[in-house]
Amino acid sequence: xxxxxxxxxxxxxxxLHALVRELEGxxxxxxxxxxxxxxxxxxxxxxxxxxxxxxxxxxxxxVKAWATNGTPADCVAxxxxxxxxxxxxxxxxxxxxxxxxxxxxxxxxxxxGAMEGTIFRIPSLAVSVGAFRDTIFEVAAGFAMxxxxxxxxxxxxxxxxxxxxxxxxxKDQIKGVKITRQGEKRYISTLDKRTDPRGxxxxxxxxxxxxxxxxxxxxxxxxxxxYISVTPIRLNMTDPDALEALAxxxxxxx
Ligand code: MN
Numbered sequence: 001x002x003x004x005x006x007x008x009x010x011x012x013x014x015x016l017h018a019l020v021r022e023l024e025g026x027x028x029x030x031x032x033x034x035x036x037x038x039x040x041x042x043x044x045x046x047x048x049x050x051x052x053x054x055x056x057x058x059x060x061x062x063v064k065a066w067a068t069n070g071t072p073a074d075c076v077a078x079x080x081x082x083x084x085x086x087x088x089x090x091x092x093x094x095x096x097x098x099x100x101x102x103x104x105x106x107x108x109x110x111x112x113g114a115m116e117g118t119i120f121r122i123p124s125l126a127v128s129v130g131a132f133r134d135t136i137f138e139v140a141a142g143f144a145m146x147x148x149x150x151x152x153x154x155x156x157x158x159x160x161x162x163x164x165x166x167x168x169x170x171k172d173q174i175k176g177v178k179i180t181r182q183g184e185k186r187y188i189s190t191l192d193k194r195t196d197p198r199g200x201x202x203x204x205x206x207x208x209x210x211x212x213x214x215x216x217x218x219x220x221x222x223x224x225x226x227y228i229s230v231t232p233i234r235l236n237m238t239d240p241d242a243l244e245a246l247a248x249x250x251x252x253x254x
Contacts, residue, residue, distance in 0.1 A: 001027040001028065001089050001148075001152065002027065002028045002029075002030070002084065002086060002087070002088045002089050003023055003028070003029045003030070003088055003089065003090045003091075003148070004031075004076065004079045004080065004084060004090070004092075005020055005023065005029060005031045005033070005092050005093075006031070006032055006034075006072050006076055006079070006091070006093050007093055007094055007095070007113065008034065008037070008038045008039045008071075008072045008093070008096065008108070008109025008110045009039060009096060010033060010036045010037045010038070011031070011035055011058075013033075013097065014135070014137065015095035015097050015135065015137050016058075016095065017059060017061070018095060018137035018140075018141045019092065019137070019140075019144060020058060020061055020063055020065075021060065021061065021141065022138075022142060022144065023141075023144075023148075024061060024062065026145060026148075027148070029063045030063060030065070030084050030088070031063055031064070032053065032065070032066045032068060032075040032076070032078050032083055033066075033067060033068070033072075033075055034067070034068060034069075034070065034071065034075060035067040035068060035069055038071050038072060038109050039098075039108075039109055039110075040107045040108070040109060041072065041112070042106065042107050042109065042112055043071075043112040043115060043116070044071045044073065044112075045071060045073050045077070046069075046070050046071065051068060051069060051070045051074055051078060052069050053066040053067070053070075053078055053082075054066060054067050054068070066079075066083055071109060072112050072113035072116070073109075073112050073115070073116040076091055076093075076116035077120075080117075080120050080122070087122070088122055089123070090117075090122065090125070090148055090152070091113070091116070091118075091122050091123075091124040091125070092114075092124070092125045092126075092127060092148070093110045093111070093112075093114045093117075093125070093126045093127070094126060094140070094144070094164075095137050095140045095141060095144070095166075096108075096110040096126070096127065096128035096129070097131075098130075098131070098132045099129070099131075099165045099223060100126060100128045100163060100165060101183055101218075101220040101223065101229075102184050102186060102219065102220055103186045105182060105233065108126070110126050110128060111161075111233070114162075114163070115233075115235060117161070118159065118161045121158055123152075123155065123161075124156075124162075125144060125147060125161065125163075125164060126161065126162070126163045126164065127140055128163075128164065128165050128166070129165075129167075129168050130165055130166065130167050130168045130223050134168070136169065136170065138171075139169070139170070139174060140164070140166035142171075143177075143228055144164065147162065147164065156232075159235050159236055160233065160234050160235075162230055162231070162232060162233070163182075163219070163229075163232075163233050164228065164230050164231075165219055165222075165223050165229040167226050167227070167228065169226060173226065174228060175225065175226045175227050177228045178217075178222035178227040178229055178230070179230050179232075180217060180218055180219045180231045181218055181231060182218070182219060183213075183219045183220040183221060184213045184220075185209060185210075185213075185218075185219075185220045186209070186210045187210060188207055188208055188210050189205065190205075190206050190207055190208075191203055191204070191205060192204040192205075
């Protein structure tokens with residue numbers, strides 16, 4: 001089994017290293033990851049400048065790894081189309097520092113890494129832990145390996161990836177695994193206007209989670225209750241209900 005690992009936190013992320021440590025004994029593992037953090041880059045790809053991939057060594061690991069100047073989606077394309085000795089069986093993006101829930105998926109470089117794998121028709125997983133500090137990666141890494149075995153055995157629908165969020169808890173405090181749907185977690189965006197030392201204004205885009213609507217069965221609901229959340233995410237974004245409703249509109253060219 002050949003696995004391609006990427007992330008959006010960059011090649012030096014401890015989450016990436018923990019995942020690789022778990023996988024490399026079980027599968028032929030390769031890493032293609034951004035040279036620095038590219039969180040919240042969504043599915044951006046690089047078309048107007050050269051992509052560079054520099055061979056690198058990960059701490060306490062023998063895997064072949066490259067650091068690139070590209071985005072997570074670029075990294076997957078680089079790996080599949082050029083750097084790996086053959087097509088990977090699985091793409092895993094992560095382990096991300098911080099959860100990817102609800103609306104996060106729209107911005108997430110982590111999830112986009114897995115989406116790019118799915119576009120190449122390779123079964124793909126995005127894996128995140130639910131905290132930004134004092135992160136525990138071992139549980140998420142172990143669960144990712146278990147999930148890989150299941151995916152290899154059972155396969156995934158061609159247009160679907162798995163988005164995994166793991167509570168930042170020791171293993172014995174995690175309640176179990178829930179299969180969930182993408183939730184409604186969203187943010188209230190704010191613009192912080194400041195003044196630079198030369199008197200010119202600059203802006204800092206920020207936001208805090210909106211009051212939580214953790215509806216039962218959603219990704220954020222499961223994570224908040226201490227369960228690992230596994231959400232099947234489809235790339236096709238058509239709204240089937242609206243498709244039907246729109247058919248009843250009076251739309252002519254005019
Ligand atoms: Mn990230």
